[in-house]
Amino acid sequence: MARNLENQNAAFMPLDAPLIPSEEALLNHINVALKIGALDRAIELLGELTKGRGMSRFAMKTGLNRSHLYRALQVGGNPSLDLIMRVCEEMRLVIQVIPKSEIFQE
Numbered sequence: 001m002a003r004n005l006e007n008q009n010a011a012f013m014p015l016d017a018p019l020i021p022s023e024e025a026l027l028n029h030i031n032v033a034l035k036i037g038a039l040d041r042a043i044e045l046l047g048e049l050t051k052g053r054g055m056s057r058f059a060m061k062t063g064l065n066r067s068h069l070y071r072a073l074q075v076g077g078n079p080s081l082d083l084i085m086r087v088c089e090e091m092r093l094v095i096q097v098i099p100k101s102e103i104f105q106e
Contacts, residue, residue, distance in 0.1 A: 023049060027093075035103060040075045047073030050087055062086040 026049050033042035050058055050073055059066035064083060072079035073087075088095055 023052065043073055043077055043079060044075050046084070046087065047077070049091070053091065058087060058090060061090050 026045055030042045030045045030049075033039070033045065047070075050069065055069055056066050058064070059069055062069075062083075064086065069083070069087075071077055072083055085095065
């Protein structure tokens, strides 16, 4: 899904390069999945985004094992918050915790 996005080879882009349109769409899908509580789907999509930038490069940059990253960022992978934060940090993404009332206007 995230590989070779928009005729650009994402695997050669800097890990913290600005998102290209297909990656922005993936982020939107991740946020929707988180909003509705589909955590496995959100993790799977984050894995696709990570694969698109090069899992080996993420492993080297974050100090995490490549095979561990693959396993953690798939359905049922159950990654730690630390792993998610390291991956997001390398892509210059932010995870934010806000009250539900700000998302679901009641």
